[in-house]
Amino acid sequence: MTSNNSDVVEVALPSDPKYLPLVRALVEQSAEVAGFSADECQRIALGVTEGITNVMRHGYGGCTHRRIDLLLHAPTGTFRIDIRDYGRFVDPDRIRSRPLEAVRPGGLGVHLMKATMDSVEYKRNDHGGTTLTLIKHMAATPPTARPLRGEGEGEGQ
């Protein structure tokens, strides 16, 4: 590929937590290019930090020299990031946020990811690892505002 028509920025980095501020700078800048406010950019950076931290901690067991790929796609009004690891595929059912009532350290990451992003999705990737896709839409166009065509009112009901 020698052309890049798609407004995608690709990044490959070592799984070392020292790169987390760099990732946030990158994410905040791309979200800004897409038109998000400074506040929204910060929240998106938090969601992405949680996703990458989980790969470093659980996916790679704290090993700091594995590879993580980020695909940042930020057309106007939307921000999407794919976080690709080269570990093993994790059953999404095993990744769940704990009930917030139990106050204990840990177990807040997935909850914060879901609170800051509109969509959080885990998929097996071509390298045997997991790709986590996080999507955020701009407040002006809430993704849930559109009724799903035919649902609840169709012939079957």
Place this chain on the structure above:
Amino acid sequence: MTSNNSDVVEVALPSDPKYLPLVRALVEQSAEVAGFSADECQRIALGVTEGITNVMRHGYGGCTHRRIDLLLHAPTGTFRIDIRDYGRFVDPDRIRSRPLEAVRPGGLGVHLMKATMDSVEYKRNDHGGTTLTLIKHMAATPPTARPLRGEGEGEGQ
């Protein structure tokens, strides 16, 4: 490659000037990880901006959807970036800074790149394009302080 032992962050981005602030954020953060001061990080970001701007303007003739690769390598005390394009190879002799006495718009980029970095080198790459390598060492360990072994004092002289 599923491991990344080498402290290298790889980035592929479209040749659109709207990504320049993102590149600077990335460069400043990696230089900071390598231990450079905020001032030095800013100067490095200027040098890199000039190098990438030249690829966008001269290498790709202003076309905004070609691909540019950045390889950021920042072990403690040094910052190195390779800026790889997929254009054609440019004869380094044709890339020269103009004399500063002639006050005219343009022609300052190469001068600023050389003023902010310790080393500026153009090489043909495997894709037929040009790779520009910029290196900056931390002030504490000037690269010119070490005498080259055997030079000027060896048997042959």
Place this chain on the structure above:
Amino acid sequence: MNVVREDHGTAVLLVVDGQVDMHTSPELRRHLRGALEQQSSPLVADLAGVSFIDSSGLATLIEALQGVARYGGKLRLVGLAPAVKNLFQLSNLTSIFDIRESRAEALEP
């Protein structure tokens, strides 16, 4: 991230600056543990200089909260910027932590 410790009698103030994440929270934890070992109370964390904090930072603070409870001490937070306060809200933690408005108030016995 940077942590500066100030001792005020049995009270200890930790002034935290910068970004708290998986990379830096171990250092914050070290400072908090040091104060916990001395059974400091109140143990105050001033977060006014914190520009970013994630779940690993929150986990570190929850640990400290459980730590002071063990000897009947108090942990107080102060200087939360709007984004940080928002994070505590998202995590349902505003009622669990003792969040104060000023350093002086947070350092009271």
Place this chain on the structure above:
Amino acid sequence: MNVVREDHGTAVLLVVDGQVDMHTSPELRRHLRGALEQQSSPLVADLAGVSFIDSSGLATLIEALQGVARYGGKLRLVGLAPAVKNLFQLSNLTSIFDIRESRAEALEP
């Protein structure tokens, strides 16, 4: 980058904020050209809010300098942060530009 224009009689003040690079310098050029067409003098650029400027920003300012010279006008710069001043030095431009210390001084006839 953001540019706000203020008219003070024949004097025009352009207050520039943000980052000036290949992406944003065309907009700065548009504002400068607008003032040049009206033969504004002095034409003052306040760069106090500029956190970054590169060679394309400098080229835009040099163009404006040549533009005012054509009608015998004056271009003045004010509010240069240390890093920006350093860039002008690196580029051998401090003696070519009329750099002032305050907005009021820069706006004098």
